[in-house]
Amino acid sequence: MHTDSVTRLSPPVGYGGLAIALVVASILSLSSGAYPVAVGQIIDMALRGFSDDTTARFVVLDVRVPRLLLGALTGAVLAVSGALLQGLFRNPLADPGLIGVSSGAALAAVAVIVLGGSGLAGWSQFAGQWALPLAAFAGGTMTTLIAWKIAHQQGQTSVALLLLAGIAINAIAGAGTGLLTYYADDSALRSLTFWSMGSLAHARWADLWVAGPWMVATLLIAPLLARPLDAFLMGEPVAGHLGYSTNWVKRGAVLLAALGVGAAVAVTGLIGFVGLVVPHLLRQLFGAGHRLLLPACALGGSALLVLADCLARVVVAPAELPIGLVMALLGGPFFLFLLMRHRFA
Amino acid sequence: MPDNLTPLQPQPAILETHSIAICLGGHPIVEDLSFTLRPGELVALLGPNGAGKSTLIRALAGEIDVPPDRVRFAGRAMRDWRRADIARHRAVMPQKVDLQFPMTTREVIALGRPRESAENRQRIIGELMARLDIARFADRLVPTLSGGEQQRVQLARVLAQIWERPAPHLLLLDECSSALDPAHQQLIFRELKQLAAPGVALLVAVHDLNLASQFADRLMLLQSGRVVAEGTPGEVLVPDTLRDVYGLTCRVEALPEGYPMVIPTPESESRANAPGRLRSMPTG
Ligand SMILES: Nc1ncnc2c1ncn2[C@@H]1O[C@H](COP(=O)(O)OP(=O)(O)O)[C@@H](O)[C@H]1O
Ligand SMILES: [Mg+2]
Numbered sequence: 001m002h003t004d005s006v007t008r009l010s011p012p013v014g015y016g017g018l019a020i021a022l023v024v025a026s027i028l029s030l031s032s033g034a035y036p037v038a039v040g041q042i043i044d045m046a047l048r049g050f051s052d053d054t055t056a057r058f059v060v061l062d063v064r065v066p067r068l069l070l071g072a073l074t075g076a077v078l079a080v081s082g083a084l085l086q087g088l089f090r091n092p093l094a095d096p097g098l099i100g101v102s103s104g105a106a107l108a109a110v111a112v113i114v115l116g117g118s119g120l121a122g123w124s125q126f127a128g129q130w131a132l133p134l135a136a137f138a139g140g141t142m143t144t145l146i147a148w149k150i151a152h153q154q155g156q157t158s159v160a161l162l163l164l165a166g167i168a169i170n171a172i173a174g175a176g177t178g179l180l181t182y183y184a185d186d187s188a189l190r191s192l193t194f195w196s197m198g199s200l201a202h203a204r205w206a207d208l209w210v211a212g213p214w215m216v217a218t219l220l221i222a223p224l225l226a227r228p229l230d231a232f233l234m235g236e237p238v239a240g241h242l243g244y245s246t247n248w249v250k251r252g253a254v255l256l257a258a259l260g261v262g263a264a265v266a267v268t269g270l271i272g273f274v275g276l277v278v279p280h281l282l283r284q285l286f287g288a289g290h291r292l293l294l295p296a297c298a299l300g301g302s303a304l305l306v307l308a309d310c311l312a313r314v315v316v317a318p319a320e321l322p323i324g325l326v327m328a329l330l331g332g333p334f335f336l337f338l339l340m341r342h343r344f345a
Numbered sequence: 346m347p348d349n350l351t352p353l354q355p356q357p358a359i360l361e362t363h364s365i366a367i368c369l370g371g372h373p374i375v376e377d378l379s380f381t382l383r384p385g386e387l388v389a390l391l392g393p394n395g396a397g398k399s400t401l402i403r404a405l406a407g408e409i410d411v412p413p414d415r416v417r418f419a420g421r422a423m424r425d426w427r428r429a430d431i432a433r434h435r436a437v438m439p440q441k442v443d444l445q446f447p448m449t450t451r452e453v454i455a456l457g458r459p460r461e462s463a464e465n466r467q468r469i470i471g472e473l474m475a476r477l478d479i480a481r482f483a484d485r486l487v488p489t490l491s492g493g494e495q496q497r498v499q500l501a502r503v504l505a506q507i508w509e510r511p512a513p514h515l516l517l518l519d520e521c522s523s524a525l526d527p528a529h530q531q532l533i534f535r536e537l538k539q540l541a542a543p544g545v546a547l548l549v550a551v552h553d554l555n556l557a558s559q560f561a562d563r564l565m566l567l568q569s570g571r572v573v574a575e576g577t578p579g580e581v582l583v584p585d586t587l588r589d590v591y592g593l594t595c596r597v598e599a600l601p602e603g604y605p606m607v608i609p610t611p612e613s614e615s616r617a618n619a620p621g622r623l624r625s626m627p628t629g
Binding site for chain 2: 233
């Protein structure tokens with residue numbers, strides 16, 4: 001008989017490490033890019049209240065700070081939503097996209113990109129610069145709602161049906177997106193590609209004001225679901241026996257993930273892997289209990305995405321890589337490494 | 346004055362069901378079932394595979410809707426209990442719990458006791474682990490434990506839910522010993538028997554007839570969703586009944602320990618007879 005016990009990171013050490021990673025990533029993010037600004041210079045400016053009217057001030061305050069905040073929020077929301085849905089589906093491989101929110105948002109966004117000058121010209125004129133994010137948000141939350149309605153029968157929502165409905169809806173939305181790309185001209189195709197691989201390059205304060213509240217709400221409310229989700233890991237009946245209202249847990253987790261991820265995707269495009277890898281990795285360090293895991297995911301997800309964003313703009317500077325591409329390039333091999341290590345351990 | 350003659354205060358029944366019927370997928374699974382669980386009782390729920398034991402337990406656990414007012418818990422209609430309140434009085438062990446996440450024994454048991462001071466919780470967890478002989482696995486990941494070890498961990502989680510809390514308590518345990526070795530079966534049932542104190546009743550689905558005979562105050566034998574026999578082990582464990590219900594040929598011996606023991610015998614009268622008998626039996 002083997003007696004190997006697991007050891008977990010103590011919360012102060014774990015959170016401390018993640019917080020340091022986030023701070024380092026943030027400093028890198030503020031200073032690096034096509035127009036490098038030294039860290040000392042940023043501190044100088046900050047001490048003087050950003051009063052001087054220089055290029056550096058503009059770059060840092062109007063370009064990099066919103067970009068940093070949006071990246072951090074998006075990473076946190078994707079990772080936390082991933083953890084919520086993995087708990088709900090009792091599947092460590094669940095991803096925020098599983099409930100249809102990403103594919104629905106993508107379909108709507110691509111429709112606006114491709115048909116913005118023709119079929120959807122009215123919408124584009126009406127909503128102006130918000131035509132795409134609003135459509136993406138609506139598309140993402142609507143597809144999730146459809147999946148939910150399909151899974152909801154006789155007053156009960158079947159988690160298994162929700163998963164299957166999500167997969168089917170993802171396929172349909174993917175087909176719709178594919179069809180639309182046939183109609184895309186060259187420029188539409190380029191922005192479409194860029195959007196579908198995610199980017200923080202166009203992050204502005206306005207994006208933050210519009211998408212931020214949804215994301216912040218998701219992050220603040222999610223911890224309320226921590227205890228019931230712990231119980232859900234044993235299955236929905238056990239959660240019920242332990243006194244939790246399982247219907248509210250299901251509703252809450254799906255709603256939070258749909259709103260948070262919907263808002264994130266609407267302004268940043270599709271960024272994969274964060275929602276899958278971050279909870280998976282942090283679960284090994286902090287354990288599966290959601291009370292420690294959810295805050296860790298928020299910290300870890302934002303640190304990872306901010307770091308990936310730095311790479312995205314440094315590697316091929318002055319051009320930029322889509323951040324989704326960077327995430328896949330980093331996350332894919334890293335995930336494989338984790339799997340192999342488990343395999344041969 | 347002999348103690349056992351002092352009149353007991355009449356305690357209300359822990360659980361009463363009044364002619365409940367349960368349908369699943371359009372099929373009647375449990376029909377016209379009425380029974381009472383009194384305080385201090387350990388009742389074994391017996392019956393062949395598919396008899397409806399798990400369905401009944403799931404219904405009593407609130408997983409499956411039953412007609413309102415047909416089930417009363419501690420004198421109140423089950424549906425009048427608030428979910429969070431009843432969880433302090435009723436604990437349920439499902440037939441199967443499948444955990445795929447990396448949680449340790451301690452963490453799993455702690456789920457049974459979410460709102461408790463950390464100190465108290467650790468003390469309760471420690472005591473339950475000692476009683477159920479799982480302290481060795483305290484910090485091991487539950488998915489890496491053996492089936493029987495996992496079963497004991499789940500039972501500890503279930504017991505944590507009501508441990509040292511005010512009565513009444515109802516424990517619904519669906520085959521909580523099915524994966525255990527004989528010594529641990531004895532250990533677990535001794536613990537359960539100890540729990541069956543005033544204010545506590547246990548309904549335990551088991552397949553092991555002798556375990557039921559040894560520990561249960563009362564047996565309830567289910568067949569096709571109906572109670573076909575109910576009473577003390579001596580009343581229910583009768584060769585004729587067992588042959589009719591299970592198609593099992595056996596003899597029953599009264600042990601000096603004071604309970605009957607079922608000993609299966611070679612199927613001299615061919616087993617093929619059994620289903621025929623079953624079909625011709627009135628099911629009412
Ligand atoms: N969800 C369901 N839909 C239809 N039939 C069911 C369902 N669940 C259980 N049954 C049927 O109910 C009967 C009783 O099942 P169960 O209560 O699990 O039996 P057991 O006594 O072995 O625990 C079985 O015949 C089973 O096939
Ligand atoms: Mg069963």
